[in-house]
Each structure stands twice: as structure tokens, then as C-alpha cells.
Amino acid sequence: xxxxxITANLLGQIWSAVMKFAFxxxxxxxxxxQSYGLIGIFTLLQAWFIVLDxxxxxxxxxxxxxxxxxxxxxxxxRDLLRSIEIVALMIAILIAIGVFLGADWLAKTLxxxxxxxxxxxxxxxxxxxxxxxxxxYEGIYHNVIIGLEKQVLFNFINGLIxxxxxxxxxxxxxxxDSTIIAFFIWQxxxxxxxxxxLMLVIYKILPVGNRGARFSIKSLQTIxxxxxxxxxxxILSLIVAQVDKLVIASYINLGEYGYYTLAATIAxxxxxxxxxxxxxxxxxxxxxxxxxxxxxLRSVYHLTSQLxxxxxxxxxxxxxxxxxxxxxxxxxxxxxxxxxxPILTIMIIGSFFSVLNQLPQSFxxxxxxxxxxxxxxxLSLVILILMIILALPNYGVLGVAGAVAVTMALALxxxxxxxxxxxxxNKKINIYLYDTILPMIGAxxxxxxxxxxxxxxxxxxxxxxxxxSLLLFTSFLCSVxxxxxxxxxxxQQVKKLMNYK
Numbered sequence: 001x002x003x004x005x006i007t008a009n010l011l012g013q014i015w016s017a018v019m020k021f022a023f024x025x026x027x028x029x030x031x032x033x034q035s036y037g038l039i040g041i042f043t044l045l046q047a048w049f050i051v052l053d054x055x056x057x058x059x060x061x062x063x064x065x066x067x068x069x070x071x072x073x074x075x076x077x078r079d080l081l082r083s084i085e086i087v088a089l090m091i092a093i094l095i096a097i098g099v100f101l102g103a104d105w106l107a108k109t110l111x112x113x114x115x116x117x118x119x120x121x122x123x124x125x126x127x128x129x130x131x132x133x134x135x136x137y138e139g140i141y142h143n144v145i146i147g148l149e150k151q152v153l154f155n156f157i158n159g160l161i162x163x164x165x166x167x168x169x170x171x172x173x174x175x176x177d178s179t180i181i182a183f184f185i186w187q188x189x190x191x192x193x194x195x196x197x198l199m200l201v202i203y204k205i206l207p208v209g210n211r212g213a214r215f216s217i218k219s220l221q222t223i224x225x226x227x228x229x230x231x232x233x234x235i236l237s238l239i240v241a242q243v244d245k246l247v248i249a250s251y252i253n254l255g256e257y258g259y260y261t262l263a264a265t266i267a268x269x270x271x272x273x274x275x276x277x278x279x280x281x282x283x284x285x286x287x288x289x290x291x292x293x294x295x296x297l298r299s300v301y302h303l304t305s306q307l308x309x310x311x312x313x314x315x316x317x318x319x320x321x322x323x324x325x326x327x328x329x330x331x332x333x334x335x336x337x338x339x340x341x342p343i344l345t346i347m348i349i350g351s352f353f354s355v356l357n358q359l360p361q362s363f364x365x366x367x368x369x370x371x372x373x374x375x376x377x378x379l380s381l382v383i384l385i386l387m388i389i390l391a392l393p394n395y396g397v398l399g400v401a402g403a404v405a406v407t408m409a410l411a412l413x414x415x416x417x418x419x420x421x422x423x424x425x426n427k428k429i430n431i432y433l434y435d436t437i438l439p440m441i442g443a444x445x446x447x448x449x450x451x452x453x454x455x456x457x458x459x460x461x462x463x464x465x466x467x468x469s470l471l472l473f474t475s476f477l478c479s480v481x482x483x484x485x486x487x488x489x490x491x492q493q494v495k496k497l498m499n500y501k
Contacts, residue, residue, distance in 0.1 A: 006072075006267070011278065012151075012154070012156075012158055012159055012309075013155075013156025013272045013273065013275065013276045015159045015162065015163075016158065016159065016162045016272065017252070017259045017269060017272050018161055019162045019165070019166040019167075020162070020166065020265075021265075021266075021269070021330070022166070023166045023169070023170055024036075024262075024265065024332045025330060025333075026170055027039075027169070027170075027173070027183070028248070028262075028331065028333075028336070030173050030174065030178055030257075031173060031178065031179075031180055031183065033255050033258035033259065033262075033336070034116065034194075034254045034258060035180040035183070036254050036261060036262065037123070037254040037255065037257040037258035037259045037261060038116075038124055038180055038254070039180075039183075039261065040245070040257060040258065040260070040261025040264070040265075041257070042124075042128045042131070042184070043261070044133060044242060044245050045099075045129075045132055045192075046131075046132050046136075047157045049095055049132050049136055049460075051482045056084050056087065056088060056140065056223075057139050057140055057142070057143040058143065058365070059084075059223040060080065060081065060084050060140060060143055060147065060223075061143035061144065061145055061147035061282075061283075062147065062223075062286060063077065063147070063148055063223060064077065064143075064147025064148045064283075065143055065147045065148075065149075065282075065283040065286045065287065067147075068146075072255065074195065074206070074207045076137045076219065077206065078206060079214055079216040079219045079392035080216070080219040080220070080223070081144065081202075081206070082214060082215055082216075082218050083215050083217075083219045083220050084140055084220070085140060086215050087220070088136070088137050089137060090135065092133040092134070092136050092137040093133065094132040095129060095132055095136055096129050096130050096132075096133040096483075098129070099125060099126065099128065099129025099130075099132065100126050100129055101125045102125075103122045103123075103125040103129070104118075104122050106122075106125050107121035107122040107124075107125055108436070109392075112247055116180075116384065120180075120181070123181060124181060124184060125182055127181065128184060128185040129184060130188055131184060131187050131188045131191055134188060134191035134192055134195055135191050137195055138191060138194055138195040138198060141195065141199055141202055142198065143204050145198065145201070145202055145205075146261075146279050146282075147282070148205060149285055150205060151276075151279065151280060153201065154198075155276075157197055157198065157201065159449075161190055161193065161194045161197075164190055164193075165186070165187060165190040168189075168190065169183055169187065169188055172185075172186045184297055191376075199269065204271060206480055226378035226498060239379050239381055240377060240380050240384055240407065241354070242314070243381075243384060243385070243388070244384075244388065244400045244401070244403070244404050245260070245261075245264065246386060247392065247400065248260060248392075248397055248400055251392065256339075256397070259336070259339040259340045259343065260343055261396055262327075262336070262340050263340050263343040263344040263347045263401075264347060265329075265346065266319065266326075266327070266340075266344055266348070267319075267347040267348045267350070267351035269315065269319075270312045270315065270348070270351045270354075270355045271351065271354070271355055272354055273308075273311050273312050273315070273355070274308050274311065274312060274355035275358075275393050277304060277307060277308055277311070278304075278308075278358050278359065278362055278410075279360075281300060281304050281362070281393075282362050282366060284300060285297065285300065285362065285363060285366035286354075286366050288300065289366050289367055289368075290298075296466050297363075301359070301363060302434070302435055302485055304359055305356075305359055305435035305436065305487050306365045306434070306435050306439055306483040306484070306485045307357060307484060307485075307486070308356060308358070308359060309356065309435065309436050309439040309440060309479070309483070310439050310443075310476065310479045310480055310483055310486065311477075312352060312355055312356075313352070313439060313443035313444070313479055314447070314472055314475035314476045314479055315472070316348055316349065316351075316352040316443075317443055317444050317447040317448075317475065318447055318468065318471060318472060319344065319345075319348045320344075320345050320348050320349055321345075321447055321448070321451050322451070322468070323340075323341040323342075323344045323345045323348070324337050324338065324341035325337075325454075325464065326344075326468070327340050327341055327344065329461060329464050329465070329468075342398055343397060343398060343401055346398060346401040346402050346405055347401050347404070347405070349405045350401065350404045350405030350406075350407075350408045350409075351408075353405065353409045353411070353412045354408045354411075354412075356412050357408065357411055357412040357415050357416075360412075360415035360416050360418070361373045361376075361415055364415070364418070372418045373415070374417070376411055376414045376415055377398065377409075379411075379414065380407050380410065380411040383406075383407050383410060384407040385401060386403065387403035387406065387407065388400055390403075391403045421433075434483075434484045434485075438482040438483065438484075439479045439480075439482050440479070441482060442475075442478040442479040442480070442481055442482030442483070443475045443476070443478060444475075444477035445478060446471065446474045446475045447471065447475050448480050450467075450471050450474075454467065462476075
């Protein structure tokens with residue numbers, strides 16, 4: 001089941017990434033970089049509304065995992081879902097109303113644009129509020145289906161909606177209305193459709209209880225401690241992850257913010273790789289914790305840690321070292337590549353440390369050791385704010401990106417140190433060296449060697465695609481060879497292949 005879910009999640013995220021990254025250059029070409037800056041602000045807005053979730057989504061995902069293990073009755077889980085649905089619906093309505101009332105203030109405070117009037121930006125924010133409310137509510141069903149480990153089904157639905165979202169948006173802005181307002185309206189239609197589909201699917205999957213589902217304060221009380229802890233962790237994690245974007249949004253113009261958003265979008269590719277792995281593993285961790293299987297937990301942790309390092313390190317080093325060429329190859333715009341590349345080089349490194357930290361924090365939450373990520377995130381926030389205060393006046397957006405990268409590295413060190421000290425005792429060398437450092441070195445060496453070769457040649461676009469594809473494969477293979485958990489699997493597969501021939 002775990003292997004099946006990881007595979008489904010990876011394939012689903014690959015397709016979503018294709019839909020996302022294939023169309024971004026077209027959106028920028030049709031709408032302009034300032035419009036893409038607004039899309040970046042929309043993404044920022046959505047991220048901050050996660051705080052209003054109050055830990056409900058992670059809690060319902062956890063309870064669904066326990067339900068799968070037989071720890072919760074059919075009636076109880078349906079009551080909990082109905083209760084969370086009602087609370088989430090009220091919050092979603094408040095989000096839409098709140099953004100509507102504050103749209104004028106947001107337009108004047110967050111956006112510095114020479115292309116859009118204040119009324120246009122205000123209308124864009126109103127639509128952003130409606131979409132954010134829909135996606136907030138949809139997040140409940142997303143976490144339910146993940147907790148139930150129905151991830152093949154979820155990725156099928158998600159893939160269809162992502163395709164409709166991306167292709168449909170291009171059709172709308174190309175042939176119907178080439179404005180950012182039309183783009184946002186289409187996103188809202190797709191979000192509404194996805195919410196309805198997931199709701200119908202989940203109620204079809206869940207077994208029938210002794211009676212109909214109903215709102216229950218008692219059901220909500222069963223998750224209040226966990227939800228409260230997760231809420232604080234979420235707030236701190238969100239601030240650490242988004243404070244850079246919030247600060248610079250009012251510091252630079254919308255065009256420059258568009259380049260910063262573009263760099264952040266590319267860097268988010270790492271999260272798109274690691275997230276499906278964490279989504280598949282987290283319910284399994286909860287189940288192993290429930291039966292106190294320490295050996296199973298240790299095995300899953302090391303295997304998953306190395307898998308995330310292998311899956312993300314090659315892409316990280318290629319993008320970091322060849323950032324200008326990668327952006328130009330993607331957008332076919334020299335100015336965009338030059339403006340984005342320096343930010344991207346720093347941002348992708350920070351994103352790499354961030355995704356490596358996802359497993360340690362998920363491991364801690366699965367054990368209900370919420371105090372550890374609370375301390376880690378609190379210290380990270382203090383460090384980040386101090387570094388931004390020092391870096392922004394002197395080094396601008398590059399300094400801010402650098403501050404985030406350093407903070408992410410420190411957070412990773414703190415989290416893995418706590419894992420080795422409290423949960424996987426006397427295994428520090430496995431976590432630092434075998435799980436992370438050696439696979440990273442394996443991925444880095446071919447990229448560094450290739451950079452020396454690459455600088456001596458002037459390759460065409462087709463040759464560049466071939467070059468980077470071969471480099472990615474070689475770097476990935478070297479990373480696998482350096483990973484203790486995966487090297488035997490590779491050699492076994494090679495041996496089978498040779499025997500087959």
C-alpha cells in the first residue's frame with residue numbers, strides 16, 4: 001500500500017508540475033510579468049489563510065488514519081467530519097467577506113503597480129478572496145482522502161482538475177478575455193468543481209454509521225489538544241516560509257515581485273516532489289506509532305529520508321548551478337532569465353533544506369511530540385526576522401533569499417538533532433551522513449563536472465534539453481549509489497536485468 005501510494009502521489013505531482021510549469025511562460029507572455037506578480041500575491045494570501053484552519057485539516061487526516069487502523073467507529077468519524085465541515089464552511093465564508101471588505105486596503109498596501117489601476121487590483125483581490133475560501137474548504141476533503149490512504153483516487157481527480165485549470169485558463173485568456181480577472185475567475189470555477197467532486201467521493205467511500213452524521217461538540221473536543229498544537233506549529237511554519245514574500249511585497253514594485261514569485265515557483269518544484277512522499281508516509285507513521293513498532297519506525301524513517309534526498313538533490317544542484325540557462329530554456333526570455341536566476345540560485349538551496357526538514361517534523365508530529373517543532377520553529381522565526389532586518393537594507397531581495405536559506409539549514413539541523421536524540425537514539429551518523437550527506441555528494445559531483453564541460457560549448461535548445469536530461473539521470477544514479485538503503489535495491493535490479501538477458 002505504501003509503495004502504491006508513493007508511486008501514485010509522485011505520478012500525480014509530476015503531472016501537476018507539468019501542467020503548472022508548462023503554462024507559466026505562456027501566462028507571462030499573454031498577461032505580463034506584473035499580472036504574474038498578482039498571482040504571486042494570491043499564492044501568498046492563500047498561504048496565510050491556512051492559519052484560520054486552526055489545525056482542523058491535519059487533525060482530520062490523523063483521525064482518518066486512526067479510523068483506518070480500527071481505532072474509531074464509523075459513526076464517530078462521520079460526526080467528526082460533519083463537525084469540521086460546518087466549522088470550515090463558516091471560516092470560508094468569513095475569509096471571502098473579510099477579503100471583500102479589505103480589498104481596497106490590500107490593493108493600496110501590498111501592490112505597487114504601474115500597469116493596473118487601484119480599482120482593477122481591488123477587483124482582483126475580491127476574486128482572490130472567493131477562490132481562497134473555496135480552496136480553504138476543499139483542503140478539508142483533501143486531508144480526509146489522504147488520511148484514508150485513497151491516494152490513487154485523489155491523484156486521479158487532482159490530475160484532471162489541474163489539467164482543466166491550466167488548459168482552461170490558457171483558452172480563456174487567449175480567446176475570451178486576456179486579463180488577470182478572467183484568469184482568476186476560471187481558477188475559482190475549477191476550485192468549486194474540485195470541492196464538490198471530493199465531497200461526493202469521500203461520502204461514497206466512508207462506511208455508513210448507525211445514524212446520519214451530525215454536528216458534535218464532543219467530536220471536536222477529542223482533537224482540540226492535537227489541533228491546538230498543530231495550529232501553533234502551522235502559524236510559526238507559515239511565518240517562517242512566507243515572511244520574506246510579505247516583507248518584500250511592499251518593498252519592491254509588482255514587476256520585481258513577479259520575478260521573485262517566478263523564482264519561488266521554480267523552487268517549489270522540490271516541494272512538489274517531497275510532498276507526495278510525505279503524504280504517503282505520514283499515515284503509515286501514525287499507524288506504527290499506535291502499535292509502538294520502533295523497528296518499523298526506524299526503517300521507514302531512514303528509507304524515506306534517503307528517498308527524499310535522492311529525489312530532490314539532483315534537481316536542486318542542477319537548478320542552482322545552471323539557474324540562468326534553466327530559466328531561459330523554460331521561458332525563452334533573456335531579461336526574465338537574468339532577473340530571476342540570482343534569486344533562484346539562493347532560493348532553491350533554501351527550498352532544499354526546507355523539504356529535507358519535512359520528514360523530521362512529520363515524524364515528531366506523528367509521535368505527538370509537538371513541543372519539539374514548536375521550539376524549532378520559534379527559534380527559526382527569531383533568527384529569520386533578525387537576518388531579514390540586517391539583510392534587506394544592504395542586499396535587497398538577494399539578502400532576504402539568503403536569510404531564508406540559512407534559516408532553513410539551521411531548522412533542519414535542529415530537527416534532525418532532536419530526532420536522533422529522542423526518537424532514533426544513537427543513530428546520528430545514519431541521519432546526518434548516510435541519510436543526507438552521502439546522497440547529496442553523489443548528486444553534486446556529476447553536476448559540478450558537467451558545469452566545467454558545459455561552459456566550453458554553445459548548445460542549441462534541443463541540445464540543452466538532452467544535456468540536462470542526461471545530467472539529471474546521471475546525478476540521480478550517483479545519488480542512489482551513495483544511499484545505503486537504495487544501493488542494494490539498484491544492484492539487485494541490475495542483476496535481475498543481466499540474468500534476464
